[in-house]
Amino acid sequence: MQPAEFKRGATFKADLSFDDDDEWALVYPHDSVEAAVKFGHRRYPLAITVDPVNRKITAVADDTANWPITGTGLASFDYWITKGGERLPFPGSHNVPLKIIEGATR
Numbered sequence: 574m575q576p577a578e579f580k581r582g583a584t585f586k587a588d589l590s591f592d593d594d595d596e597w598a599l600v601y602p603h604d605s606v607e608a609a610v611k612f613g614h615r616r617y618p619l620a621i622t623v624d625p626v627n628r629k630i631t632a633v634a635d636d637t638a639n640w641p642i643t644g645t646g647l648a649s650f651d652y653w654i655t656k657g658g659e660r661l662p663f664p665g666s667h668n669v670p671l672k673i674i675e676g677a678t679r
Contacts, residue, residue, distance in 0.1 A: 576647050576670035582638045585610065585619070589652055589663075591628040601625060604655040608632035610671065612641050612648045630654075643673045 579585060587608070591597040606623065609616040617640060619632035632652065640648070648671040654661045 574670060576672040578672045578674060579637075580676040581640050581642060581673050582676075585632075585634040585637050587619075587632045587650060587669075589630040589632075594628070597625075597628040600630075600654050600656060600661060601628075602656075604658065605653075606630055606655075607653045608651065610634065610640065610648055610650050612643070640673050642675055643671070647671060648673055 591600070601623070606621045608619040608621060610619065611617075617634065617637075619634050622631045622633070623629075624631070630652070632650075650669045650671055652663050654663065
């Protein structure tokens with residue numbers, strides 16, 4: 574998978590959308606939802622909003638100015654959803670590679 578390029582300092586937003594009610598029922602109602610951008614062992618947690626009507630979970634970071642520039646290395650983005658006490662596997666969102674570059678207007 575090619576890394577998604579992201580400019581440090583911009584708002585980071587990622588949507589996890591579900592196609593139908595059956596798919597949505599696998600994760601909702603849930604115990605918890607977390608998301609983070611990871612740089613090695615360092616995690617930057619993201620704010621989560623859940624839209625049950627549109628079957629969507631959104632992760633946002635408004636302040637990314639302190640995120641490291643990745644250079645030749647990569648950061649990654651992950652969702653973690655817990656339902657019924659069990660952490661659900663989301664292979665499609667597991668370690669989505671990100672390349673953080675300079676360039677956002679501040």
